Amino acid sequence: MIQQVLFIVVTIVAFGWAIKQFGRIRSNIKLGAPETISGDTGTRWKNVLLVAFGQQKMFAQWKPALLHFFIYSAFLLTQVELIEILIDGFTGQHRMFAPLLGGFYTFVISFIEILSLLALIATVVFILRRTIFKRDRFNKPEMKGWPSKDGLLILAGEVVLIAAIFTMNGTDILLQELDPEHFPDTGNLAVSSILGPALFGSLSQNTLVILERVGWWLHLLTVYAFLNYLPISKHLHIALAFPNAYFSRLRPRGEMENMPDIMNEVKSMMGLIEEEEPPEGEELPEFGAKDVFDLSWKTLLDAYSCTECGRCTAACPANLTGKKLSPRKVMMDIRDRLEVVSTTRASQSAEQKAAPYDDGKSLFDSITPEELHACTACQACVEACPVLINPLEPILAMRRYEVLTESSGPSDWIPMFNSIENSGAVWQVGDARDAWTKD
Amino acid sequence: MNVPLLADVAAEGKSIDILFWVGCAGSFDARAQKVTKAFARILNHVGVNYAILGEEELCTGDPARRAGNEFVFQMTALQNVETLNGYGVKKIVTACPHCFNTLKNEYPALGGSYEVIHHTQLLQELINTGKLKLKGGGTFKGKRITYHDSCYLGRVNRIYEAPRKVLEALDVELVEMKRCKSKGLCCGAGGAQMFKEDEPGNKRINAERVDEALNTGAKTIAANCPFCLTMLTDGVTAKGKEDTVEVYDLSELIADSLPPGQE
Numbered sequence: 059m060i061q062q063v064l065f066i067v068v069t070i071v072a073f074g075w076a077i078k079q080f081g082r083i084r085s086n087i088k089l090g091a092p093e094t095i096s097g098d099t100g101t102r103w104k105n106v107l108l109v110a111f112g113q114q115k116m117f118a119q120w121k122p123a124l125l126h127f128f129i130y131s132a133f134l135l136t137q138v139e140l141i142e143i144l145i146d147g148f149t150g151q152h153r154m155f156a157p158l159l160g161g162f163y164t165f166v167i168s169f170i171e172i173l174s175l176l177a178l179i180a181t182v183v184f185i186l187r188r189t190i191f192k193r194d195r196f197n198k199p200e201m202k203g204w205p206s207k208d209g210l211l212i213l214a215g216e217v218v219l220i221a222a223i224f225t226m227n228g229t230d231i232l233l234q235e236l237d238p239e240h241f242p243d244t245g246n247l248a249v250s251s252i253l254g255p256a257l258f259g260s261l262s263q264n265t266l267v268i269l270e271r272v273g274w275w276l277h278l279l280t281v282y283a284f285l286n287y288l289p290i291s292k293h294l295h296i297a298l299a300f301p302n303a304y305f306s307r308l309r310p311r312g313e314m315e316n317m318p319d320i321m322n323e324v325k326s327m328m329g330l331i332e333e334e335e336p337p338e339g340e341e342l343p344e345f346g347a348k349d350v351f352d353l354s355w356k357t358l359l360d361a362y363s364c365t366e367c368g369r370c371t372a373a374c375p376a377n378l379t380g381k382k383l384s385p386r387k388v389m390m391d392i393r394d395r396l397e398v399v400s401t402t403r404a405s406q407s408a409e410q411k412a413a414p415y416d417d418g419k420s421l422f423d424s425i426t427p428e429e430l431h432a433c434t435a436c437q438a439c440v441e442a443c444p445v446l447i448n449p450l451e452p453i454l455a456m457r458r459y460e461v462l463t464e465s466s467g468p469s470d471w472i473p474m475f476n477s478i479e480n481s482g483a484v485w486q487v488g489d490a491r492d493a494w495t496k497d
Numbered sequence: 498m499n500v501p502l503l504a505d506v507a508a509e510g511k512s513i514d515i516l517f518w519v520g521c522a523g524s525f526d527a528r529a530q531k532v533t534k535a536f537a538r539i540l541n542h543v544g545v546n547y548a549i550l551g552e553e554e555l556c557t558g559d560p561a562r563r564a565g566n567e568f569v570f571q572m573t574a575l576q577n578v579e580t581l582n583g584y585g586v587k588k589i590v591t592a593c594p595h596c597f598n599t600l601k602n603e604y605p606a607l608g609g610s611y612e613v614i615h616h617t618q619l620l621q622e623l624i625n626t627g628k629l630k631l632k633g634g635g636t637f638k639g640k641r642i643t644y645h646d647s648c649y650l651g652r653v654n655r656i657y658e659a660p661r662k663v664l665e666a667l668d669v670e671l672v673e674m675k676r677c678k679s680k681g682l683c684c685g686a687g688g689a690q691m692f693k694e695d696e697p698g699n700k701r702i703n704a705e706r707v708d709e710a711l712n713t714g715a716k717t718i719a720a721n722c723p724f725c726l727t728m729l730t731d732g733v734t735a736k737g738k739e740d741t742v743e744v745y746d747l748s749e750l751i752a753d754s755l756p757p758g759q760e
């Protein structure tokens with residue numbers, strides 16, 4: 059009875075807090091500039107199914123992909139077990155599905171156990187890759203501090219979760235013999251029927267009962283902790299990878315977003331359309347992106363979906379040759395800036411909230427021109443990203459801000475701009491364009 | 498060399514099947530001009546009904562746009578769209594993947610929709626349909642060649658097969674670099690890098706790519722883009738290998754294997 063009350067309180071708090079957190083993320087994403095994502099819904103669902111659910115792009119590197127898949131599928135399937143835990147918790151029963159489902163129950167739980175074992179192996183390998191083998195892409199400057207702790211913390215959480223599952227199931231197997239009335243028969247479980255007697259065989263019934271409860275609660279609490287940890291972690295991708303795949307842009311990869319305002323202004327300069335008088339006293343418009351508000355909401359969703367895996371950076375020709383640019387850092391900086399903006403916003407008075415946000419900072423405080431200028435627009439990052447993030451989009455949007463709004467940017471580019479404008483070629487040349495036909 | 502101008506063709510009241518978009522590099526860069534001429538020779542040899550715009554062609558605006566200068570992009574691009582629409586151009590072939598991408602993917606939003614193909618696609622088509630027959634035992638037969646995917650033909654527009662089929666027709670021994678096709682490494686010129694100094698780093702991107710190409714043991718590097726051509730050639734020179742390793746555009750390899758005929 060006490061357990062039931064405790065369970066209900068903990069569950070309400072855990073879900074209530076999580077809903078609030080996710081709501082905050084959602085409204086942060088909506089701070090971005092509007093962008094209509096158009097295109098065929100069928101293709102979108104295909105992306106969700108293949109890329110998010112099926113992790114198609116992960117398999118470009120099959121070894122980490124397989125290990126990641128174990129953890130991912132174990133995690134998904136553990137949620138099936140969680141349904142029973144939730145119902146048991148509310149009603150005060152124990153393993154209510156076991157007698158109802160019989161052999162099928164044995165199969166499902168055994169399946170989860172095997173996956174959990176594989177996930178445990180994968181988790182250990184992942185921890186080693188990050189700590190002992192120090193894979194290059196996990197040791198870039200942007201991973202110092204919190205991001206690498208974040209990665210390890212979740213792997214540690216995974217170990218706790220799996221340990222909890224095996225404690226819970228292992229002790230249960232023994233208790234089924236000792237107290238069949240309270241512990242319904244689950245059949246032979248693939249892992250626990252061996253592991254349980256081996257680990258806990260010598261313990262008294264009382265200790266077993268306590269251990270079983272410890273395992274059960276630990277399982278539940280780890281899941282709740284995880285749920286509430288997601289919104290402040292790169293692990294948010296397990297939720298956001300799905301909408302991110304759905305809203306992934308379907309326009310041709312090579313098409314930079316058109317800027318209709320500028321197009322129409324040039325058209326009217328060329329006399330192609332009627333000139334529109336700019337309204338009196340209007341401020342000069344700003345073009346490109348200076349802060350998170352100027353980036354499309356889709357780019358902000360991208361930033362929250364980033365897994366910090368660094369596949370983009372590992373493929374980036376600029377980063378590979380020692381330049382400061384790292385597409386992963388760009389995505390992380392956008393997310394961090396968005397977090398700062400939203401926390402500051404939350405502490406502001408109603409009056410301040412009504413005005414446009416200004417804390418004297420912008421994205422340019424973390425993403426420097428040197429980084430932006432190193433990009434070759436090669437799209438290796440876009441190709442590499444397992445969750446369909448486009449790091450090139452914000453890089454080019456920020457270049458637009460530099461050049462169009464601030465009239466800055468690399469001075470080397472100015473002759474190229476002038477030359478295109480004045481002579482229609484990237485270089486200032488005296489020859490006729492068809493001079494090559496003459497010899 | 499006899500290369501028809503679209504203005505002349507139109508003045509005679511005739512029409513063309515395809516416009517050859519030469520691009521800035523192909524028009525003015527001494528090395529890329531050779532590619533342009535090689536490709537024009539092939540077109541003449543096969544008897545393709547084509548023309549160029551000559552002085553009426555302007556930069557497509559790709560480098561300006563990727564540098565962030567939308568004004569300059571729109572100015573040059575909208576004029577091109579006017580010209581192309583004015584002539585009623587339907588189909589375009591170009592030897593530059595940047596022109597290719599911009600014409601194909603970016604001009605539609607500006608009111609210019611055309612069927613755009615890259616010269617390697619046209620070459621493949623001409624070979625496939627038997628219109629272009631190569632003389633057996635060309636200079637490159639059996640030679641070890643590695644092929645560099647340009648970003649804007651390869652990864653961005655996902656054209657990996659056409660250029661490789663063209664190489665197949667030449668009967669060469671194609672050796673792939675480790676980073677090829679969708680994983681191909683940039684030559685370092687894209688995103689308007691061609692027009693500026695590198696940012697501080699510890700290696701030039703073209704040096705990284707040339708190292709990889711040389712590791713295949715190939716003495717010929719095939720490319721499909723005038724900017725890659727410059728970058729890779731510079732990289733080979735920086736290694737002091739300019740006497741033993743050569744960088745060619747695919748159309749140059751084909752032009753070399755043309756049987757004798759009218760040009």
Ligand code: SF4
Binds near residue numbers: 436453
């Ligand atoms: S597009 Fe830019 S950021 Fe992305 S991989 Fe290429 S150079 Fe790096």
Ligand code: SF4
Binds near residue numbers: 370444445
């Ligand atoms: S942007 Fe994509 S590839 Fe890059 S770190 Fe994030 S999830 Fe990984």
